[in-house]
Amino acid sequence: MAEISVQLVYPLADRQTLIDIRLPAGSTVADAISRSGILQLEPKIDLSRHSLAIWGRLVADGHMLRDRDRIEILRPLCIDPKTARRQRAGSRRPRN
Numbered sequence: 771m772a773e774i775s776v777q778l779v780y781p782l783a784d785r786q787t788l789i790d791i792r793l794p795a796g797s798t799v800a801d802a803i804s805r806s807g808i809l810q811l812e813p814k815i816d817l818s819r820h821s822l823a824i825w826g827r828l829v830a831d832g833h834m835l836r837d838r839d840r841i842e843i844l845r846p847l848c849i850d851p852k853t854a855r856r857q858r859a860g861s862r863r864p865r866n
Contacts (some may be wrong), residue, residue, distance in 0.1 A: 774837040778806045780815065787812060793835065799824070802841055807813040808813070819846050 772795040780787040789806045797805075799822055809815055822829055822845040835841075 773840075776802055776835055776837075776839045778802055778808055778840060778841045779843070779858075780808060782813055782845070790802050794822060798831065799829060799833045799835065799841055801829070802835060808843070813842060817843075820844060821846075 773792050774795055775798065776791050776793060778787075778789045778791060787808065789808060791802055791806050793802060793805060803809065803817070817831070822831060823844055824833065824835075826838050826842070833834040834847075835863075
C-alpha cells in the first residue's frame, strides 16, 4: 500500500509544534491528528473550537490528504480583527 507524508502544525504565540507523519494513502485529517498524538502533547487543543486548514485553506476533519500536505490546527481569535483595528484607530491622537 502506498504511503503519504504530511506535516501537522500547531502554532502558539511563543512556539510551534511540528510533527511529521507517514500515513497510508487515503487517510483523512482526523486520521493524521489521531496518529500524531498532538492531542496528548497539547491538551489545550479543543477540536470543537479550533479550525483545521491545509496550507491555509479551511478543511473539515474528513478531508482526504495528499502527499506533502501541511495540516494546521488554528487557534480561535482572541479579538475580532475589525474590533482591534477600531480600538487602535481610536487610541491614536490626531497630529497637530
